Amino acid sequence: MNSLHRTTDELTLVDLATILVRRRVLFLAVLIIGLALAVGLYWHKRNQAPEQPPHLYVSTLAVGYSGRDLIESMQALRSQLEYAYIPQLQAELAKEKLPYVHVSIVTASDPDNNVLQLQTLGSADDAEAARRVHTRLLERIVARHSQIYASMEQTLKGAAPLQVSARLYPSTVLATSVDSGVPVVTVGRKFLFMACFLAVIAAFAAAYLVEFAVVVRRAMRK
Numbered sequence: 001m002n003s004l005h006r007t008t009d010e011l012t013l014v015d016l017a018t019i020l021v022r023r024r025v026l027f028l029a030v031l032i033i034g035l036a037l038a039v040g041l042y043w044h045k046r047n048q049a050p051e052q053p054p055h056l057y058v059s060t061l062a063v064g065y066s067g068r069d070l071i072e073s074m075q076a077l078r079s080q081l082e083y084a085y086i087p088q089l090q091a092e093l094a095k096e097k098l099p100y101v102h103v104s105i106v107t108a109s110d111p112d113n114n115v116l117q118l119q120t121l122g123s124a125d126d127a128e129a130a131r132r133v134h135t136r137l138l139e140r141i142v143a144r145h146s147q148i149y150a151s152m153e154q155t156l157k158g159a160a161p162l163q164v165s166a167r168l169y170p171s172t173v174l175a176t177s178v179d180s181g182v183p184v185v186t187v188g189r190k191f192l193f194m195a196c197f198l199a200v201i202a203a204f205a206a207a208y209l210v211e212f213a214v215v216v217r218r219a220m221r222k
Helices: 014-021 024-047 074-096 123-155 160-168 188-222
Strands: 054-061 106-107 115-122 172-179
Touching: 014 024, 014 188, 024 188, 054 123, 074 106, 074 123, 115 188, 123 172
Parallel strands: none
Antiparallel strands: 054 115, 054 172, 106 115
């Protein structure tokens, strides 16, 4: 018997529409203000003078192999760069009165991956400084690895030539200070659509929240 009765607390589409009609002034006011802000922000961002896009200078080194192992582990190589090569280079450039640019060391999470990258984020004016810093750092790494390689090659001198060549691979510089650029995020129509959508949601929310507050106040008075 009770299942046939509908509770009076249920809201239908008619009730929702009635609330919108009742609060139409508030709904339209919030909607118009929201749309105006969205369009204004869109045109403001669109008409801003574009800034000079940043440049990402990347140098790549393939670390050599000794059998299945790297000539020098990536962790050890990173430590050499951070605590020896980079501080030494900074001191050298300071004496030569040449600029130094920040260098980020990028390696893969896979310990068997032999690719190491030096990255510098800067402007077009930093191209020469980035090339100089990267080149000098890579020269230090390759010189050290060449010594290790020669020592290993000497150890395997008694083995067959094919066996030696199959075991040892020297470290090789694949690229030096290549400007790969950085994508610039632009404000497009998707931004305008999302901003207008949020304005509509804000207008609905304002109308229903005010109605909810009025109903709660009336209930509390009773």
